Amino acid sequence: MRTVYLNGDYLPETEAKVSIFDRGFVMGDGVYEVTSVLDGKLIDFAGHLARLQRSLDALEMKNPLSESDWLEVHRQLVARNGVTEGMVYLQVTRGNPGDRDFAYPAADVEPTVVLYTQSKPGLADNPAAKTGLRVITVAEQRWARRDIKTVQLLYPSMAKMMAKKAHVDDAWFVEDGFVTEGTSNNAYIVKGNKIITRALSHDLLHGITRAAVLRFARDAQMEVEERNFTVDEAKAADEAFITSASAFVLPVVEIDGVALGTGKPGKVAGRLREIYLDEMRKAAI
Numbered sequence: 001m002r003t004v005y006l007n008g009d010y011l012p013e014t015e016a017k018v019s020i021f022d023r024g025f026v027m028g029d030g031v032y033e034v035t036s037v038l039d040g041k042l043i044d045f046a047g048h049l050a051r052l053q054r055s056l057d058a059l060e061m062k063n064p065l066s067e068s069d070w071l072e073v074h075r076q077l078v079a080r081n082g083v084t085e086g087m088v089y090l091q092v093t094r095g096n097p098g099d100r101d102f103a104y105p106a107a108d109v110e111p112t113v114v115l116y117t118q119s120k121p122g123l124a125d126n127p128a129a130k131t132g133l134r135v136i137t138v139a140e141q142r143w144a145r146r147d148i149k150t151v152q153l154l155y156p157s158m159a160k161m162m163a164k165k166a167h168v169d170d171a172w173f174v175e176d177g178f179v180t181e182g183t184s185n186n187a188y189i190v191k192g193n194k195i196i197t198r199a200l201s202h203d204l205l206h207g208i209t210r211a212a213v214l215r216f217a218r219d220a221q222m223e224v225e226e227r228n229f230t231v232d233e234a235k236a237a238d239e240a241f242i243t244s245a246s247a248f249v250l251p252v253v254e255i256d257g258v259a260l261g262t263g264k265p266g267k268v269a270g271r272l273r274e275i276y277l278d279e280m281r282k283a284a285i
């Protein structure tokens with residue numbers, strides 16, 4: 001049985017209980033982070049902590065733990081559960097005000113802090129890196145502050161189900177003709193030597209993997225253009241790919257039934273995946 005963390009205690013997963021009045025449960029009033037573990041170490045931990053702070057600030061929630069305490073809890077859970085490859089899930093909600101009310105509760109209501117591990121042997125050896133992903137496009141119907149990493153994930157779940165029913169791997173959201181991002185990842189196309197991905201704004205999550213991958217791409221003298229791209233432009237691209245903390249970099253080979261380029265995973269995606277995994281393993285803590 002897993003050991004999980006709840007509000008200062010390490011507990012067997014069956015003993016970790018949260019109130020029915022918790023605002024995470026009643027209102028989706030909470031934020032989260034997912035940090036990958038490779039070789040038993042945390043990947044880009046500083047990036048995830050920095051985004052956690054941004055999400056908390058946007059919702060006027062205090063950060064319940066210091067940076068060193070966050071690191072200690074992550075490391076304890078990885079060690080106690082013997083995780084060598086997988087993820088650590090972290091969630092902070094606005095806590096339990098004792099009743100249901102739309103207004104934020106008084107500042108002395110303590111946030112709820114939950115962390116648990118998910119062991120995924122073979123995480124870095126994903127067969128999709130060789131086969132590529134097939135995606136469909138779906139209408140963007142999430143709220144307008146997608147830069148805040150909230151636990152309010154119903155529409156992304158619905159979109160995943162649309163992809164499942166269409167017998168493909170994932171869905172990309174489209175707003176005003178332009179791709180915003182994937183259900184749980186950032187989206188990119190490649191035209192010639194140019195990597196094109198939407199610029200950061202409230203319209204999409206500021207992926208921690210995105211930041212690292214674009215940095216590595218620029219370091220490797222690849223051209224990066226941060227701008228909107230349309231579905232038609234994506235279908236006509238040479239290749240496409242997605243990034244996320246647990247998928248790293250994965251090629252996309254088909255959009256709405258249209259094969260991209262050769263129909264095989266692209267060179268740019270393959271190279272970026274390799275660089276990302278190499279560099280991030282070296283920097284893992």
Ligand code: PMP
Pocket residue numbers: 034181182183184185186204205206207208209210243244245246
């Ligand atoms: N966009 C969305 C909507 C996501 O849910 C995620 C994954 N959390 C990402 C992008 C990728 O972000 P990251 O690289 O930080 O995992």
